[in-house]
Amino acid sequence: MSIIDLIKSRRNIKAFKPDPIDEEALLGWLEAASFAPNHRCNEPWELLRIGPETRAKLKHKSDFWGAPVVIALVSKPGATGIERDENVMAAACFAQNFQLAAHEAGVGTFWSSIGGLPHNRELLGVAEGYEVIGVFGIGYPAEVPIAKPRMPISAKTKVLP
Numbered sequence: 001m002s003i004i005d006l007i008k009s010r011r012n013i014k015a016f017k018p019d020p021i022d023e024e025a026l027l028g029w030l031e032a033a034s035f036a037p038n039h040r041c042n043e044p045w046e047l048l049r050i051g052p053e054t055r056a057k058l059k060h061k062s063d064f065w066g067a068p069v070v071i072a073l074v075s076k077p078g079a080t081g082i083e084r085d086e087n088v089m090a091a092a093c094f095a096q097n098f099q100l101a102a103h104e105a106g107v108g109t110f111w112s113s114i115g116g117l118p119h120n121r122e123l124l125g126v127a128e129g130y131e132v133i134g135v136f137g138i139g140y141p142a143e144v145p146i147a148k149p150r151m152p153i154s155a156k157t158k159v160l161p
């Protein structure tokens, strides 16, 4: 698939098959994700592999739609507000790289923001200053939703003199 088709066909998956994900492949997508742009090459992303006990405690309303793998992605603190924002941006780039790498292999991802809630941060052991980018369900999609339409890019573009 071309990169354009890959980007356009990735969806936030809300129904997974229970089939397991190959560990080596998963690590390969995460390694690939590390090639995301990041200021000063500080690689501000960190991962939390969520085990069954922690997953149950998170009490996600649909239990991550039955995804066989759940991983939280956090970004490191910054010395300044700007650094903190840059770390979040770089980690979000990591997230999409990962999603697209998995998608190319036919594996879907679900992005949840529940990890940012104070009690979930505590449950995940996220230290102060770290930002939770998302908690991701990962697995083979049982259903792929239709893409929500996007606005034409011209409506999002201002031309400056």
Ligand SMILES: Cc1cc2nc3c(=O)[nH]c(=O)nc-3n(C[C@H](O)[C@H](O)[C@H](O)COP(=O)(O)O)c2cc1C
Pocket: 010, 011, 012, 013, 111, 112, 113, 114, 133, 134, 147, 148
């Ligand atoms: C920072 C961030 C947080 C998100 N949190 C949630 C969430 O908590 N629950 C959810 O269903 N989707 C969440 N999403 C996914 C969006 O809802 C989804 O990307 C959007 O509906 C567009 O659908 P698509 O990804 O299939 O194109 C999140 C996406 C981002 C970037």
